[in-house]
Amino acid sequence: MLKVIAEDFIKPEHIETVLPLYRELVAATKQEPLCIAYDLFIDEKDPGHFIFIEEWPDRAALDVHCATEHFQRLVPAINQYQRQDGRIVLMDTVVSPATN
Amino acid sequence: MLKVIAEDFIKPEHIETVLPLYRELVAATKQEPLCIAYDLFIDEKDPGHFIFIEEWPDRAALDVHCATEHFQRLVPAINQYQRQDGRIVLMDTVVSPATN
Numbered sequence: 001m002l003k004v005i006a007e008d009f010i011k012p013e014h015i016e017t018v019l020p021l022y023r024e025l026v027a028a029t030k031q032e033p034l035c036i037a038y039d040l041f042i043d044e045k046d047p048g049h050f051i052f053i054e055e056w057p058d059r060a061a062l063d064v065h066c067a068t069e070h071f072q073r074l075v076p077a078i079n080q081y082q083r084q085d086g087r088i089v090l091m092d093t094v095v096s097p098a099t100n
Numbered sequence: 101m102l103k104v105i106a107e108d109f110i111k112p113e114h115i116e117t118v119l120p121l122y123r124e125l126v127a128a129t130k131q132e133p134l135c136i137a138y139d140l141f142i143d144e145k146d147p148g149h150f151i152f153i154e155e156w157p158d159r160a161a162l163d164v165h166c167a168t169e170h171f172q173r174l175v176p177a178i179n180q181y182q183r184q185d186g187r188i189v190l191m192d193t194v195v196s197p198a199t200n
Contacts (some may be wrong), residue, residue, distance in 0.1 A: 019195065022158060023195060044190045049189075050195070090144050094142075095140060095141070
């Protein structure tokens with residue numbers, strides 16, 4: 001299991017521009033057969049800070065996602081409105097709770 | 101609904117020290133009646149970078165969590181091994197997928 005956090009930082013004047021692009025990206029990605037979870041949140045202190053929380057079975061599934069038509073078309077369309085580089089963290093280990 | 105990402109950065113020589121503290125914190129928090137989700141992951145590129153992905157009904161529930169005995173005891177015990185300040189992002193807006 002691969003958990004992913006991907007963060008984008010969008011210029012304030014372009015938030016309304018990117019919202020429909022994000023909505024299309026989320027809708028299309030959720031239809032990918034290998035997608036376990038793909039949800040997009042907004043920082044309550046910064047409306048241009050968008051955060052994806054994703055779950056994929058493995059790295060190969062994430063690579064398939066990144067090669068899809070919708071990803072290849074929509075991500076560059078969104079990124080032209082970035083105010084700074086995005087940030088991505090891949091996490092494949094969960095710390096299980098204590099069993100006692 | 102309140103989604104939270106909380107990140108800690110632990111000194112490499114103290115990772116083994118904090119793991120049982122994290123396990124106890126996750127186990128105790130999952131038993132809180134208001135906790136919807138509280139999972140801890142590790143950055144696959146940085147074993148000292150711990151990431152909580154949390155879900156609470158609202159800010160008041162998060163405040164209750166931060167006031168619990170286990171939080172008040174375990175978080176300072178973990179934080180003494182930090183190599184840099186942690187980072188927390190509160191997110192209360194989800195971008196719903198396009199409906200068409």
